[in-house]
Amino acid sequence: xxxxxxxxxxxxxxxxxxxxxxxxxxxxxxxxxxxxxxxxxxxxxxxxxxxxxxxxxxxxxxxxxxxxxxxxxxxxxxxxxxxxxxxxxxxxxxxxxxxxxxxxxxxxxxxxxxxxxxxxxxxxxxxxxxxxxxxxxxxxxxxxxxxxxxxxxxxxxxxxxxxxxxxxxxxxxxxxxxxxxxxxxxxxxxxxxxxxxxxxxxxxxxxxxxxxxxxxxxxxxxxxxxxxxxxxxxxxxxxxxxxxxxxxxxxxxxxxxxxxxxxxxxxxxxxxxxxxxxxxxxxxx
Numbered sequence: 001x002x003x004x005x006x007x008x009x010x011x012x013x014x015x016x017x018x019x020x021x022x023x024x025x026x027x028x029x030x031x032x033x034x035x036x037x038x039x040x041x042x043x044x045x046x047x048x049x050x051x052x053x054x055x056x057x058x059x060x061x062x063x064x065x066x067x068x069x070x071x072x073x074x075x076x077x078x079x080x081x082x083x084x085x086x087x088x089x090x091x092x093x094x095x096x097x098x099x100x101x102x103x104x105x106x107x108x109x110x111x112x113x114x115x116x117x118x119x120x121x122x123x124x125x126x127x128x129x130x131x132x133x134x135x136x137x138x139x140x141x142x143x144x145x146x147x148x149x150x151x152x153x154x155x156x157x158x159x160x161x162x163x164x165x166x167x168x169x170x171x172x173x174x175x176x177x178x179x180x181x182x183x184x185x186x187x188x189x190x191x192x193x194x195x196x197x198x199x200x201x202x203x204x205x206x207x208x209x210x211x212x213x214x215x216x217x218x219x220x221x222x223x224x225x226x227x228x229x230x231x232x233x234x235x236x237x238x239x240x241x242x243x244x245x246x247x248x249x250x251x252x253x254x255x256x257x258x259x260x261x262x263x264x265x266x267x268x269x270x271x272x273x274x275x276x277x278x279x280x281x282x283x284x285x
Contacts, residue, residue: 020086020127026077033069037156040066041194044201044212045221059149066152070134077127085266093120097136102144111240115247118184121165123259129162153198161187181248188241192233200228
């Protein structure tokens with residue numbers, strides 16, 4: 001059994017590496033998961049906290065739903081083909097992310113997990129980025145004791161951050177680094193904006209002017225949430241965005257080179273061919 005190398009692209013263009021292939025069926029599942037994820041994040045605009053008999057029931061119900069969705073998506077992605085090399089790289093980068101996340105999380109909004117997530121998703125493809133977002137946050141939660149109803153929302157958010165990094169348009173050199181830095185900064189703001197939606201109805205006195213108030217029209221509810229996000233989370237989201245921006249600009253080129261070198265060595269999607277065993281000649285008498 002021999003492996004034939006894949007064709008190389010032009011010297012001026014970095015080759016695309018797909019460590020984990022997304023099949024058409026997996027793409028449909030991801031699209032459905034994205035829709036259900038939007039519903040899970042934006043539930044305060046559709047479901048009253050007391051609808052299920054408890055204020056906190058929607059958070060738990062949608063959290064369990066997100067876990068099931070993530071399991072289905074990852075199983076579909078794995079069905080498309082994940083070999084031992086991709087699995088080993090996934091384990092290494094998940095461990096790195098889980099180890100460096102406690103170094104910054106909780107201090108002025110500094111978040112280091114997006115740095116590796118964006119670069120790995122860019123180099124190894126959207127399927128790898130999606131899976132890495134889930135495994136990184138899960139491993140980090142186990143290490144830091146951060147397991148709770150918020151964890152599925154964090155896993156889901158990071159999964160799509162990594163996946164979208166693999167879908168960014170082609171670019172090379174400084175343009176690529178700038179593209180990833182801008183995307184990482186934007187995703188830092190978007191991640192915080194979405195995560196706040198999951199606990200906004202429980203975090204403030206109902207008499208507050210920026211608190212969740214069931215029964216209000218969508219426009220008034222939206223204005224309250226925007227005011228809540230700006231007043232309570234903008235500073236933390238800015239810290240996350242700036243951290244990712246600086247890390248990508250300073251260390252991005254070197255890390256991209258290392259990840260691409262590892263991809264060339266591993267040849268994740270190299271086609272496998274079978275050659276007949278050479279026959280031995282007759283023995284001399």
